[in-house]
Amino acid sequence: MNAPILPGGTIGLLGSGQLGRMLAMSARRFGYQVHVFSPEANSPAGQLADREIVADYADLDRVATFARQVDVVTFEFENVPRITTDAAEKHAPVRPGGGVLHAAQNRVREKRFLADAGLPTARFAVIKNAADLEQAMAKIGAPSILKTAAWGYDGKGQVRIDAIADAPRAWRELGEQPAVLEGFVSFSDELSIVAARDAAGNFTHFGPIHNTHVNHILDISVCPAGLPAAVTRRAEEIARVVMQQLDVVGVLCVELFLTGDGELIVNELAPRPHNSGHLTIDAHATCQFEQQLRAVCGLPLGSTRQRQPAAMTNLLGDLWQPTSPDWAALLAMPDVKLHLYGKQQPLPGRKMGHVTAVADSVAAARALAVAAREKLRRT
Numbered sequence: 001m002n003a004p005i006l007p008g009g010t011i012g013l014l015g016s017g018q019l020g021r022m023l024a025m026s027a028r029r030f031g032y033q034v035h036v037f038s039p040e041a042n043s044p045a046g047q048l049a050d051r052e053i054v055a056d057y058a059d060l061d062r063v064a065t066f067a068r069q070v071d072v073v074t075f076e077f078e079n080v081p082r083i084t085t086d087a088a089e090k091h092a093p094v095r096p097g098g099g100v101l102h103a104a105q106n107r108v109r110e111k112r113f114l115a116d117a118g119l120p121t122a123r124f125a126v127i128k129n130a131a132d133l134e135q136a137m138a139k140i141g142a143p144s145i146l147k148t149a150a151w152g153y154d155g156k157g158q159v160r161i162d163a164i165a166d167a168p169r170a171w172r173e174l175g176e177q178p179a180v181l182e183g184f185v186s187f188s189d190e191l192s193i194v195a196a197r198d199a200a201g202n203f204t205h206f207g208p209i210h211n212t213h214v215n216h217i218l219d220i221s222v223c224p225a226g227l228p229a230a231v232t233r234r235a236e237e238i239a240r241v242v243m244q245q246l247d248v249v250g251v252l253c254v255e256l257f258l259t260g261d262g263e264l265i266v267n268e269l270a271p272r273p274h275n276s277g278h279l280t281i282d283a284h285a286t287c288q289f290e291q292q293l294r295a296v297c298g299l300p301l302g303s304t305r306q307r308q309p310a311a312m313t314n315l316l317g318d319l320w321q322p323t324s325p326d327w328a329a330l331l332a333m334p335d336v337k338l339h340l341y342g343k344q345q346p347l348p349g350r351k352m353g354h355v356t357a358v359a360d361s362v363a364a365a366r367a368l369a370v371a372a373r374e375k376l377r378r379t
């Protein structure tokens, strides 16, 4: 195993959104330097970096220069091209490796990996053209969801198909791109596990976390999820298998559906910290970002003990309408923590920040987090 990268070293980060910002905060707290590489200037992560490199991911000369100046490269965004991580890997270790990113950034490869690993997924078919879709619809039926193979997030790049006759329209709506057709899972709950693994194969995890989405965007996460012990064990086992089989060194989130009869189905993988894990910052002994830092630096993984039940609500740009939120009202509340990402433009549906509440029970934490968000609205 390589020597650990100790505090004082330099972390290279591909991607510059809020996940990178919070990683940078953990890294800075430990005294690391942070270099951020992305096409955006004055980005959430770049604002906290020692160096913000603004360049295209395909600018491999800039990627090489960046990688030479850091001790390890990690990412906060799974759509970094493979050529970028390959170029970086010539000069610094990339963790998790480019192979993990390759598997997780494309729904076809991801689904195939899951199926080969014997893990439960929704019924699916790989769609390359309209004829494939017609055949797949005959097999999978409606309702189903057509998802682009690449570049989806927050429900973008997906169309629900409610009747077989609607399939051609869905195919056109998605821009006739390579896609996956998934059978609709009538789940009772959505869960996630944020797992970490180090180079020696040690495994830790946060969760399961219980997630509620609104308009395909995560709205509220709570932990603990209050599940039967058998479901919790199964979720942990699934996460462990994913981490081992993909040989992840770093953090990866497994999104799960829980069906009415207690079965777990893997929805998708995110090879990085996850929105649902933000509550670990305020509720756990070690947060998901510190854990990512520890894992990619070859340091011992931290304790994932939860100190108090917690709930997290996202703050979307919509809250800035008609005027900016009432921060003072929220900050007057005890047991509520505000996190803002430094984004300039509060667009509708854009994740601008989040609020975490802790309490003696999950129900109380959830109520507090929701009340805190409501306080932001000036009526």
Ligand code: ATP
Binding pocket: 122, 145, 147, 152, 153, 154, 155, 156, 182, 183, 184, 185, 186, 187, 190, 213, 216, 217, 218, 255, 267, 268
């Ligand atoms: P994110 O970036 O927020 O994770 P995404 O765009 O990558 O989203 P998915 O996680 O695949 O998309 O889907 C978003 C949401 O749509 C899921 O959390 C779930 O609520 C719903 N969904 C996705 N696939 C299915 C399915 N097969 N059956 C039922 N609901 C689904």
Ligand code: MG
Binding pocket: 255, 267, 268
């Ligand atoms: Mg998802």
